[in-house]
Amino acid sequence: MKKFITISAILLLSLVLAMPASALRSSVYFLGQADSFVFHPGTSWSDTDLFDNFKGLMPGDTRTEEINVRNASNDCDTVKLYLKAESIDNQTMTDFLAQLNMTVKNGDSVIYQASPDQVDGLGDFVSLGAYKPGESTTLNVILEVPITLGNEYMHRDGNVDWVFMAECYVDGEIVDPEPGEDEPKPLPVDPTPNHGPQTEDFIIQSVAILIISVLGLFLAIIFLRRSKKDDAEEDKE
Amino acid sequence: MNKQKVLAITLVVLLGALAIGGTSAYFTYSERARNVITSSGIAIRLIEDTNEIGVDGRAVPFRNVDGVMPGDKISKIPKVVNIDEGDAFIRIKATVSATTANNSQITIPVSVLSLDINTAKWTQDGDYYYYNDILSANQTTEPLFTTVAIPENLSEQYQNTTFSLDINAEAVQVANNGATALEAQGWPEE
Numbered sequence: 366m367k368k369f370i371t372i373s374a375i376l377l378l379s380l381v382l383a384m385p386a387s388a389l390r391s392s393v394y395f396l397g398q399a400d401s402f403v404f405h406p407g408t409s410w411s412d413t414d415l416f417d418n419f420k421g422l423m424p425g426d427t428r429t430e431e432i433n434v435r436n437a438s439n440d441c442d443t444v445k446l447y448l449k450a451e452s453i454d455n456q457t458m459t460d461f462l463a464q465l466n467m468t469v470k471n472g473d474s475v476i477y478q479a480s481p482d483q484v485d486g487l488g489d490f491v492s493l494g495a496y497k498p499g500e501s502t503t504l505n506v507i508l509e510v511p512i513t514l515g516n517e518y519m520h521r522d523g524n525v526d527w528v529f530m531a532e533c534y535v536d537g538e539i540v541d542p543e544p545g546e547d548e549p550k551p552l553p554v555d556p557t558p559n560h561g562p563q564t565e566d567f568i569i570q571s572v573a574i575l576i577i578s579v580l581g582l583f584l585a586i587i588f589l590r591r592s593k594k595d596d597a598e599e600d601k602e
Numbered sequence: 603m604n605k606q607k608v609l610a611i612t613l614v615v616l617l618g619a620l621a622i623g624g625t626s627a628y629f630t631y632s633e634r635a636r637n638v639i640t641s642s643g644i645a646i647r648l649i650e651d652t653n654e655i656g657v658d659g660r661a662v663p664f665r666n667v668d669g670v671m672p673g674d675k676i677s678k679i680p681k682v683v684n685i686d687e688g689d690a691f692i693r694i695k696a697t698v699s700a701t702t703a704n705n706s707q708i709t710i711p712v713s714v715l716s717l718d719i720n721t722a723k724w725t726q727d728g729d730y731y732y733y734n735d736i737l738s739a740n741q742t743t744e745p746l747f748t749t750v751a752i753p754e755n756l757s758e759q760y761q762n763t764t765f766s767l768d769i770n771a772e773a774v775q776v777a778n779n780g781a782t783a784l785e786a787q788g789w790p791e792e
Contacts, residue, residue, distance in 0.1 A: 398629055401633055402633040404633075404635050410638035411636040411637070411638050413637075414637050416638060419640070421688070423688060423775050424775065424777075424778065424788075425779065451634070461641070462639065514641075518641055520640075520643045522638055524637070525636075525637040525638070525639060526636055527634070528632055528633070528634050528635075529632065529633055529634075530630065531631045531632075532629070532630050533630075535629070
């Protein structure tokens with residue numbers, strides 16, 4: 366019996382240790398064309414909350430949150446991921462958030478460093494890189510609370526809204542843009558999350574390409590026929 | 603126009619169109635994550651009971667006592683409860699003031715009254731008694747003392763005097779604030 370318990374304990378410990386690190390941290394999954402993004406784990410404050418470690422802060426705290434952002438799609442050859450922050454319109458929240466300092470790193474590069482009431486370097490979409498299915502990046506978020514934070518900020522809360530964007534490439538290889546380059550134009554973001562693909566531009570582009578291709582092919586056939594006809598006439602002469 | 607040139611231009615147009623098609627075949631998705639940052643806090647409540655048990659089975663709260671004579675022992679049991687979620691260091695200051703028979707206010711040393719301080723749990727430093735343990739949420743300290751004894755040799759100058767034994771409890775956060783209450787910073791300004 367004792368042996369059984371020991372073996373069970375070892376197995377259980379092995380299972381816990383074998384758990385992927387991503388299971389223990391906040392994650393953003395891009396699931397592909399049908400399901401878009403899923404945020405994990407969420408909290409009692411918000412279903413899409415990635416800041417599980419930033420609850421119940423006390424003066425002098427320095428907390429970190431690792432957020433794994435993964436291309437979990439199986440219908441995109443490559444996905445380009447982008448992030449931007451949105452400012453909130455709530456004075457009580459911004460007063461509180463203005464007391465804190467937050468740094469966001471994508472790998473080794475700092476993409477944000479300010480008090481979380483500010484959008485700072487995330488005012489426009491910033492590239493997080495290009496990822497094939499199964500690949501991911503990790504955002505390291507560090508939040509510092511000054512030791513001088515006063516009693517007036519006890520039991521406060523503040524929202525930090527982030528918008529993730531994915532470009533799903535279904536045809537051809539793309540190159541990972543250099544930081545600051547190849548940033549997309551900001552999307553008009555509705556208050557409600559956008560789940561579906563934005564297909565209008567894609568349809569217009571596809572139709573234009575089709576028309577150009579058909580015209581090109583048509584012209585080529587005409588000129589080929591005409592050249593054959595010319596050759597035949599030259600042979601007769 | 604030379605037919606080879608025409609063919610070449612046509613192929614360039616076709617290849618150009620295909621190249622445009624190759625780099626523009628993508629979909630775009632976006633979604634918002636609402637992340638929330640919250641702060642904690644500390645709050646305490648001072649309770650003063652007696653050693654009497656009421657009909658409800660609970661300790662009877664302390665009430666002012668009249669007609670006290672030298673040698674009397676009064677049950678007064680001050681304790682502190684952590685009523686918030688953050689761990690706290692606790693300290694208490696006891697002060698004694700008196701209003702004499704001719705209505706003059708005087709401040710007298712606490713030592714005029716005899717208090718059975720629980721020195722196992724509270725450490726005196728200056729005018730304060732510091733609780734030796736961290737007080738977590740919903741926990742209650744051990745009493746600072748349980749009995750106020752009026753000395754038998756109390757001077758006659760205190761006849762018909764009203765004594766006030768004031769207990770003031772303070773709390774400060776444990777997080778990032780030293781290992782003990784004596785080391786902690788940030789106590790309320792006196």
